[in-house]
Amino acid sequence: MITWQLTRDCDLACLHCCTDSAPGKALAGELTRVEALALADQIVAAQIPYVMVVGGEPTIAPHFFELAQRLADGGVLLKIETNGNRFSEAQAARLPKAAIRSVQVSIDGATQAVYARQRPGGDLGRVKKAARAVVKAGLPLEITFAPSKINIHEAEAVIDLALELGAFRFNTGRLMRLGTAAKLWDRLCPDGKEYEKFYNLLVRKENELAGRMELCFRPFSLKEELEARTTEPSGTLLVLPDGKVKVSAPLPYLCADLKTQSLRDAWAAYREAWSHPKVVAGLAAAAASEERLAEANRWVMLENDLPVVV
Numbered sequence: 098m099i100t101w102q103l104t105r106d107c108d109l110a111c112l113h114c115c116t117d118s119a120p121g122k123a124l125a126g127e128l129t130r131v132e133a134l135a136l137a138d139q140i141v142a143a144q145i146p147y148v149m150v151v152g153g154e155p156t157i158a159p160h161f162f163e164l165a166q167r168l169a170d171g172g173v174l175l176k177i178e179t180n181g182n183r184f185s186e187a188q189a190a191r192l193p194k195a196a197i198r199s200v201q202v203s204i205d206g207a208t209q210a211v212y213a214r215q216r217p218g219g220d221l222g223r224v225k226k227a228a229r230a231v232v233k234a235g236l237p238l239e240i241t242f243a244p245s246k247i248n249i250h251e252a253e254a255v256i257d258l259a260l261e262l263g264a265f266r267f268n269t270g271r272l273m274r275l276g277t278a279a280k281l282w283d284r285l286c287p288d289g290k291e292y293e294k295f296y297n298l299l300v301r302k303e304n305e306l307a308g309r310m311e312l313c314f315r316p317f318s319l320k321e322e323l324e325a326r327t328t329e330p331s332g333t334l335l336v337l338p339d340g341k342v343k344v345s346a347p348l349p350y351l352c353a354d355l356k357t358q359s360l361r362d363a364w365a366a367y368r369e370a371w372s373h374p375k376v377v378a379g380l381a382a383a384a385a386s387e388e389r390l391a392e393a394n395r396w397v398m399l400e401n402d403l404p405v406v407v
């Protein structure tokens with residue numbers, strides 16, 4: 098599978114963003130329309146079954162719909178992740194319905210005040226409309242919630258809102274210490290008691306809503322995820338907006354460049370990277386100390402250890 102960050106540009110500047118995205122923060126050298134469509138053709142030719150299209154805000158990329166259509170025409174299933182602030186009924190109708198496995202909308206508050214504190218510039222009313230547009234278009238809806246000191250007290254209300262909006266799945270877990278979130282960690286990170294209450298809430302709601310909406314929150318922490326990855330590497334290639342391939346979001350290592358290498362070569366490099374001593378040590382170090390995660394967006398090419406200037 099592939100997770101494809103189409104752009105780092107975004108219409109919001111969220112405090113908890115794990116990709117350092119914000120308005121005007123497109124990466125230098127992001128793939129052009131022509132390069133992106135050529136990569137889509139390689140994805141189709143390689144018969145990759147599933148692509149998660151993410152950002153930044155992926156719908157900002159001018160070629161977003163053309164790309165989704167190209168992948169869909171080639172038989173690839175898609176998940177689209179959007180913050181929902183600019184996603185309308187017209188946009189939902191433009192998506193290649195048969196190929197859309199889900200559209201995921203982020204909702205980080207049940208009230209406008211809390212939502213906009215975590216997502217400055219965001220409008221909860223527009224996001225609810227976007228979620229309804231997804232369902233109206235007959236597309237499966239997922240909601241995601243990033244807990245923080247700011248919004249964790251509204252978690253139950255957001256779960257209930259997700260159900261009311263028609264979501265089939267609610268995704269959450271501990272806040273990840275990556276990107277902007279790492280810089281604002283003391284302001285954002287819930288304390289142990291808040292997390293314990295949150296986890297208990299998720300277990301209760303999971304039972305209460307069984308058969309109506311799935312709650313997806315395991316592994317609960319990035320630490321658990323990293324520990325699992327030491328014995329079971331991910332099969333999902335992470336493609337950055339400029340075509341570089343990252344071994345894993347919580348690690349700084351890059352293993353390929355799709356501007357100069359084919360997807361097949363990138364896949365081979367990715368497979369090898371998981372047994373590279375630096376990746377093995379990096380996973381263990383990040384699992385042992387989440388402060389290491391703050392370095393995850395300072396990218397380094399594995400083969401030569403040269404920092405990548407962005």
Ligand code: SF4
Pocket residue numbers: 107108109110111113114115116117118119152153154180216
């Ligand atoms: S969290 Fe999502 S919506 Fe917010 S700035 Fe990052 S990419 Fe944009």
